[in-house]
Amino acid sequence: MDNHSLLSETFFADDDRVDGLAKVTGKATFSAEFKPAGLTHAVFVCSTIAKGAIRHLNIYEAKNAPGVIDIIYHLNCPDVPGFKPVDRTTNPNARSFTGLKVFYNNMVVSNGQPIALVVADTYERAVYAASLVKVEYIKENAETDFEKNKFNDKLLKPRPDYVRNQKDAWATAEVKLEEEYTMPIETHNPMEMHATIAVWEGGKLTVYDKSQGPKNVQGELSRLFAIDEKNVQVITEYVGGAFGSGLRSWPHVHAAVIAAKKLNRPVKVTLNREQMFTMVGYRPQCWQKIGIGASKDGKLNGIAHHAVSNTSAYEDFTEGISSVSQYLYDCPNVFTTYKILPLDVNTPTWMRGPGPASGCFALESALDELSYKLNIDPIELRLINNAEVHPQSKLPWTTKFLKECYALGKEKIGWHKRPTTPGTLKEDGMLVGYGMAVGVFGAGRSAATAKGILKNDGSLLLQSAVSDMGPGTSTAMVKIGSEQMGLEENKVRFELGDTDFPTGPTQGGSGSATAVGSAVIAVCDAIKLSLKEMAIETVAAFKNFKPDDIKYENGKLVAANNSASIHFIDLLKEAGKPELQVSKSSSGFAQRDKYATNSFSVHFVKLHVHPVTGVIKLKHMVSAADAGKIISEKTARSQMVGGAVGGIGMAMTEETIIDHRYGRYINSNFVDYHVPVHADVPPMDIVFPNQPDYIISPTGAKGIGEIALVGVAPAILNAVYNATGKRVRDLPVTPDKLL
Amino acid sequence: MINFEYIRTSSAKAAVDAKTKNKAAQFIAGGTNLVDLMKKGVTAPQRLIDINALPLKEITTDAKGVSIGALVPNSVAAENKLVIEKHPLLSMALNAGASAQLRNMATVGGNIMQRTRCPYFYDITMPCNKRQPQSGCGAMEGYNRMHAIFGASDKCIAVHPSDMCVALAALNATVIVNTTKGEKKIPFADFHRLPGDTPELDNNLAAGELITSVHIPANRFNKNYYLKVRDRLSYAFALVSVAVALEVKDGIIKSASIAMGGVAHKPWRLTEVEKYLIGKSITANVFKEAAEIALTGAKTYQHNAYKIKLGKSAIVEALTKATV
Incomplete structure (x- = not known):
């Protein structure tokens, strides 16, 4: 590891977020803030039962309230072509719509479901009128209780089992354990609430939407409303966090489009915090059981990992929770199962680190438990079982610097101070605990297209129809463009969030840097080639050279033997061209048959537990991430810190609670749903081996978003055990669980 | 709206x-x-x-004690020199409440008047006798992890959410009220009500009456501590809290005033504990016994049984911290 570098000062002197100033000065325009002429304001009426039908919806009083323009509900809602069931006999490739069909019929499938949309001239008047809509229901018994039904085979839908050699070999091991791990629903709760403005002009639809994938929204709206994609423009310039809630277009997006079309006026739908719990997904509740066994010297012999998580009654959502046990460690016998439990609730969706975040909570807790039984240091146990090749496919990883992460993090946290016997170390009257756990997520590269416009003022404008929900995609793309073209960063701009730009992927699964970055590199390569050809064509001194004989160096084209050189600014001027435009695509990763691809992280925690009240105070956290090359150190670090804070929430505070008598969330607000506050967050160190992975993509990156969170919660729980000797297997670990 | x-x-x-x-x-x-x-x-x-705009923003003192105007922001009261010097317990409790932004806006009078944070009270689709008398109590058979263990009725098991009021109860404060007939003084212990058959009434303030100030009598408490146990380290309501004010001389407790928060419809004074502590020396066993007495008679529901153990722990810890 000769070229690894840990100190932030060694990366970039000036590493600020390119959109930071706009965001902190209020100049950034978020989806709800656009003001097209004639804008109307719409507010949902939501169901107050979890299952049944609407018998009668009385809109009389609401309709006559001041400022009300229209009230849209199932009886007067225009047809949405894409909501109709698809006839596969005539159209075998048609995709049927699986989500909630807003205002489609009188069925109620979850509490908080949007059942009517009140459109008024102001938001306040719409809110008031919505409160006047009276609904009579035909109520049916709803089942929302995960605990009660998690083993109910009549309801459970099994996914395929996975078996490597023997199913239950762990049970015959010298040292073994079998434990259950549970976690509640977690709700994304980004700062910015979802909002959509829809504008129909002629046959053209413009949508301002908070989304992680403008192209995805464009495609879905095109299918649902049966209009050509080219007539749908989706704008998502700024996103104030999403964590997965923006991966789909939800009912409020469709409702805005329906209303704008019906009224032939722009309509804005904004969700309130309560509706953020009932309409835009969440991390499902989950139960897991792990059986794990090893020889006395710590070599794993078997893992059996079973998981159940909830979905809605109308849609299957799966996230492969137990799959992580198939490949994280070298283990000869592995058995995993996964079942989903449909409940009368809204559909869950991907939330930061989907699958492995829940799976690693169980696996990494179980491994910690095993380490105490074996009396082997938890890091040592993981090193003994380190997978040198992917245990399932036997393929080598493109790169894997997990061992380096252990070493870097261990040093930073002061692992040598960890008590080997739990509950024995005290500091200022507090119990002290150290814990660690591993995080993992898939890495890869999806296809993307970008456009580059090199101008004769020396600037480069890059464009792609992607979104930046906060990781710093724009900043990273500017850095890549700047490095590729040898330009100062302030000469490079990256524009995104508009479907009129070339196609880019949805931001999710830690894939933006590799996908969009590769497209940007392809664009820069193509620009350089065009410049060389232009030089040969227009500049006499280059006439006898071939493109291969010309080098591009810091904005200059230099012919072999340094016989001629010209800056691209002069070249463009000489050629009489104000700018050079190039669009280029980069393909998806095509070597899955040769390599396994993952990012890895190791999280370390030092904490205090109050011996009398059970209150936990985190003292220090260290996250080490094998994320490939770090393109933008400051935003990479911020992304890691943000993920760790999400992990603190998962471990210690976040829990969405349903009152099953009503099938209704009862803490759908920021007072009762606890996201961590500053006081909960300790000093953090982020360390990167910073080893480029050029097999996955020419950017060298592997992705950060998910591994920043995956593994944080078990690291905290493992530290709690180290401090107290109490093993909490039910998240979140609130003070009452440590009494 | x-x-x-x-x-x-x-x-x-x-x-x-x-x-x-x-x-x-x-x-x-x-x-x-x-x-x-x-x-x-x-x-x-x-x-x-x-x-x-009312002139109720002064903090004044005389031989009898400290008066805090009803419109003094929580943050100003918490940082006031007189308050810190004479009634550190109140300052500690104020700083344990809400967040910095809320403390800047919230007034002392408003803090006394704040309503329960029971989720069934806040969700108008749910039954709640406090919000809508005779509609039933959603929490009784529902999610009641945050709810009362003392003084509840079969109509309501909500708790009063304030930290400041727990300290004011322990400090024997008086609420000064303006009525159409002139000024009225309500001892703090009589200000808030237990739910009984009328949970819609949080307190004994009559319609039209306005809190103008709070008076805290001078005292000899030389050992004070406010302990709040909560789910996150700031901006969360108490699971339980304990306000301890003791007069200790030569290692012997001469007088004691203790109240708990997060356990009842009003700040919960521990009068039996106070009686027990007088004349006792400061030992771990005395504190343990005090905690046992404090939680005697607690009644728990499906999700809040932990409050008995946590309550005892919190009392021991608050007494310990106060007398360090």
């Missing part, structure tokens, strides 16, 4: 007159609780009487 009238008043008398005339009117000061309740549809006053 439901339309309402908004008026500003500049004297306590004008405010009281305005409220007396209109039963559906409410005073507004910081609005940190009232505005939420209006947005959620829990309350819909026809008229808001803004009292922010």
Whole structure:
């Protein structure tokens, strides 16, 4: 590891977020803030039962309230072509719509479901009128209780089992354990609430939407409303966090489009915090059981990992929770199962680190438990079982610097101070605990297209129809463009969030840097080639050279033997061209048959537990991430810190609670749903081996978003055990669980 | 939003007159609780009487004690030199409440008047006897992890959410109230009510009455501590809290005043514990015994049984911290 570098000062002197100033000065325009002429304001009426039908919806009083323009509900809602069931006999490739069909019929499938949309001239008047809509229901018994039904085979839908050699070999091991791990629903709760403005002009639809994938929204709206994609423009310039809630277009997006079309006026739908719990997904509740066994010297012999998580009654959502046990460690016998439990609730969706975040909570807790039984240091146990090749496919990883992460993090946290016997170390009257756990997520590269416009003022404008929900995609793309073209960063701009730009992927699964970055590199390569050809064509001194004989160096084209050189600014001027435009695509990763691809992280925690009240105070956290090359150190670090804070929430505070008598969330607000506050967050160190992975993509990156969170919660729980000797297997670990 | 009238008043008398005339009117000061309740549809006053211009922002002291005007922001009271010097317990409790932003807006009078944070009270689709008498109690058979273990009734098991009030109860404060007939003094212990058959009534303030100040009598408590146990380290309501004020001389407790928060519909004074502690020396066993006495008679529900153990631990810890 000769070229690894840990100190932030060694990366970039000036590493600020390119959109930071706009965001902190209020100049950034978020989806709800656009003001097209004639804008109307719409507010949902939501169901107050979890299952049944609407018998009668009385809109009389609401309709006559001041400022009300229209009230849209199932009886007067225009047809949405894409909501109709698809006839596969005539159209075998048609995709049927699986989500909630807003205002489609009188069925109620979850509490908080949007059942009517009140459109008024102001938001306040719409809110008031919505409160006047009276609904009579035909109520049916709803089942929302995960605990009660998690083993109910009549309801459970099994996914395929996975078996490597023997199913239950762990049970015959010298040292073994079998434990259950549970976690509640977690709700994304980004700062910015979802909002959509829809504008129909002629046959053209413009949508301002908070989304992680403008192209995805464009495609879905095109299918649902049966209009050509080219007539749908989706704008998502700024996103104030999403964590997965923006991966789909939800009912409020469709409702805005329906209303704008019906009224032939722009309509804005904004969700309130309560509706953020009932309409835009969440991390499902989950139960897991792990059986794990090893020889006395710590070599794993078997893992059996079973998981159940909830979905809605109308849609299957799966996230492969137990799959992580198939490949994280070298283990000869592995058995995993996964079942989903449909409940009368809204559909869950991907939330930061989907699958492995829940799976690693169980696996990494179980491994910690095993380490105490074996009396082997938890890091040592993981090193003994380190997978040198992917245990399932036997393929080598493109790169894997997990061992380096252990070493870097261990040093930073002061692992040598960890008590080997739990509950024995005290500091200022507090119990002290150290814990660690591993995080993992898939890495890869999806296809993307970008456009580059090199101008004769020396600037480069890059464009792609992607979104930046906060990781710093724009900043990273500017850095890549700047490095590729040898330009100062302030000469490079990256524009995104508009479907009129070339196609880019949805931001999710830690894939933006590799996908969009590769497209940007392809664009820069193509620009350089065009410049060389232009030089040969227009500049006499280059006439006898071939493109291969010309080098591009810091904005200059230099012919072999340094016989001629010209800056691209002069070249463009000489050629009489104000700018050079190039669009280029980069393909998806095509070597899955040769390599396994993952990012890895190791999280370390030092904490205090109050011996009398059970209150936990985190003292220090260290996250080490094998994320490939770090393109933008400051935003990479911020992304890691943000993920760790999400992990603190998962471990210690976040829990969405349903009152099953009503099938209704009862803490759908920021007072009762606890996201961590500053006081909960300790000093953090982020360390990167910073080893480029050029097999996955020419950017060298592997992705950060998910591994920043995956593994944080078990690291905290493992530290709690180290401090107290109490093993909490039910998240979140609130003070009452440590009494 | 439901339309309402908004008026500003500049004297306590004008405010009281305005409220007396209109039963559906409410005073507004910081609005940190009232505005939420209006947005959620829990309350819909026809008229808001803004009292922010009233001259109730002084903190004064004399031989009898400290007076804090009803409109003093929580953050100002918490940082006031007189308060810190004479009643450190109050400062500690104020700083344990809410967040910095809320403490800047919220007033002392408003803090006393704040309503329960029971989720069934806040969700107008749920039953709640406090919000809508006779509709039932959602929490009793529902999610009641945050709920009362003392003084509840079969109508309501909500708790009072304030930290400040727990300290004021322990400090034997008096609430000074303006009425149409002049000034009235209500001892803090008599200000808030237990739910009984009328959980819709949080306190004994009559319609039209306005809190103008709080008086805290001079005391000899030389050992004070406010302990709050909560789910996150800031901006969370208490699972349980304990306010301890002791007069200790030569290692012997001469007088004691202790109250708990997060356990009842009002700040819960531990009078039996206080009696027990007088004359005792400061030992771990005495504190343990005090904790046992404190939690005697607690009644728990499905999700809040932990409050008995946590309550005992918190009392031991608060007494220990106070006497360190």
